[in-house]
Every structure is written in structure tokens, then in C-alpha cells.
Amino acid sequence: MERGVKVTGASAASDLLAPTSWPELFARRASRGGDELTAILSLAASSDVITFSGGFPAPETFPVEVLQELTRTLLTDDSALALQYSPTEGLPAARAAISSLIESRQGVAVDPAEVLVTSGGIEALQLLTRTFVETGDRVLVEAPTYLGAIMAFAGFEAEVEGVAIDEGGLCVDELERALTVGPRPKLLYVIPDHQNPTGLSLATDRRAALVETCRRHGVLLVEDVAYRDLGFDDELPPSLWSLGPDVVVQIGTFSKIFAPGVRLGWAVGPAAVIGAMTAAKQNSDQCSGALGQMLMSRFVAEGHLERNLVGARRLYESRATAMLDALEEHMPDGVTWTHPRGGFFVWLSAGDTVDARDLVAPAARLGVAYVPGSPFFVDDRGANSFRLAYSRATESDISEGVRRLGTLLTSGSASS
């Protein structure tokens, strides 16, 4: 008989096993998030709408021919390694590739031994949260921030709080205020470059102050550099990790600059933290896929990544321009939006009477999809905001999709 289940007759057993009863057995953490991201991804998958929803890279940037060649060589010369389990911390070649990428793009060398290879940026966040966060611990995030991070923190039952941002990114004075009340937060999560969801970046002159504030208060600063290498301009502000490797854990991903299909990312930071995250990974997927790690490391070592990024930045800049031009042409008065200089997103704000959630279905009927702004906040803010991703739509679809949204918002503003 099942442990702890007293079955007194056939009907009692079937009651216990009724499909509707499984949710009663779910752990409390299972109710914390997940649905919204699933809904976004399913919208992004439909082919009959112009989609500005998921933060998907443009398939045109996938280096298919180079990867065909690299895969063939790898499977001919190195299949025993490429198809085998790999060390939890990552293959030496993958750690070396990440370390060289960081040195060339951030100007500071990192010992490959201090790099953890992860299965995407989201796994790095999960491992970090699992390492630090107990139920009820405070975690601070930008308001708004990446939905996947909110879900990772909430999934471990953190008390997640938003800190205001403005055109220059996180407001460090607001952070100081948040740090003077309540228990010391375990983590502060920031996306300094071309942020998801707003496209805004942290001003250069705020970066050292932010690192210093975290150091003074003993708060681990989690820097997510998902879009750092997709800036449209030559200038590259210092990474937070380069300014404070003692107090910053940097999380990166190959999803936006290489291909999400390989599910690869990284974490670098204080040795004790990376060590604990590596132990947590042993208790999770044990290792990231060796085939993807080897493809990525050869792609980086042979200079393909740098070359590929040149074209990718150009493509995303022309799509961003197409979106900004279309917004200028089609949006009614009272609607404002950000002007990203990198990354995938424009953040649009309509009048206070507009609720972006109410317009999802009418927009879908017009054949256009976006993500409403409220899930990117941990409180009830953002109802009148829309996240528009220009990364995966063609320029003509961008113009047409924005025209349709403009029609919707114009009729909405006329009727409100």
C-alpha cells in the first residue's frame, strides 16, 4: 500500500486519484509564477500575428553555416567529449572562452577557474537564489525588471521589492532609502545595459556609486549582462563586476548573442559564491550540455562571435529605428516611449485610463501581440505600460504592427 494513504475501498482510492486532486498536493512554491511567462511564449509562437512579445533573437543572426561546419568537425574529431557528461563547473575550453570574452568586452581578466558555465542565464539566477534566499528574505529589483528574475526569486518565496528607475536606470538615492528600512536584503538584481523590459541603461556616473552602496550595506549585487554586447554605439560603460568583483556576481547568457537553442550562460563573482553555486548545480542538472559548450567555445575562439555581433547589432539597430519611426507616425498624443540604444525592447506608456491587459485580446484580433507591463513589476504598477520587442519582427511587420497598435490606442483614447 502507498505510504501514508489509507485506502478503505475502491471509491476512496479513486477519489484520491481524481485528476482534479493533484493540485491540492502541489508544493506552495508551485503557485508562485510561471503562468505569465508561459502565456508570453505561447503568444510569441503563433505564426498568424505580428509578435512584439517574447524577447527572442532574430533567426537571421543564427550562424547556421559556421555551426554546420563546426558540428561536423566536432563530431568527427571529438565525439567522445562532445557527447559525454561534462564537469559541473563547465568544460575548460568553455570557461576559457567566457573568460576571454569578458576580458575583451569588460577590460578585466577573470581566472577561468572562477567561471561557472550554466544552462542559460535563468539557471544562473536559479542557482544564485537557491544558494542565498530563505523564505521571506528581501530581494530588491529594478521596477520594472525581467519577469524571469521575478519568478526565480518569488519561486524561492523571497519578498521581492521594486526600486524606482528613471531615464538613467536605477535611482541610487531610492536604493539608499530602501536600505535604511527593514531587514538587510540578500540580493539586489540589476540589468545595467539596455534593460529588459524598458531598453534603458544605467548611467555611467551611477555605476561606481551603486557598487559602493552595495559594498557599504553588505548586499550582493547581481548584474545581469544579457544585452550588454548588443549596444548600437561604440561606447561601453564599465560593467558593475569590473568595478566591484568582491561584491558583484555577474550573470550572462549566450541566448541573445549566439543562440538560445544551446541554453548556455555563465556566472562570475566571489570564489565562495561561485563555489556554492557549483554545488547547487550538482543538485540540479549536474552539468550543461557538452556539445553546446564545445560549439560555443570554438565559435568564440575562432573569432566568429565578434564578427557575428557586428551584423547582429546593425540588424537590431535598424529594427529599433523602424519601431521608433512607426511609433512617431502612428501613436496618438499622450503616449510616450523609451529610445533604446541597444538590446531588444521599447517600453511604451499610455494614459492612466488605459490598461494594457485589457487590450491584449483586441490587439490579437487585429493580428498583433505585445506583453502588458504589469507583470514586470512586483506591485500593482505598470498597468498602462506595454513591452514591445522589435528583435524578431521584420521592418515591414514592425511598421504594420505598430500601425495596428496605434489604431487600437487611438480608438481607446477617443472612447475614454
Ligand SMILES: Cc1ncc(COP(=O)(O)O)c(C=O)c1O
Ligand atoms: C535580462 C535577461 N536575463 C536573462 C535572460 C535569460 O536568458 P536565458 O535564455 O539564457 O535563460 C533573459 C531572457 O529573456 C533576459 O531578458
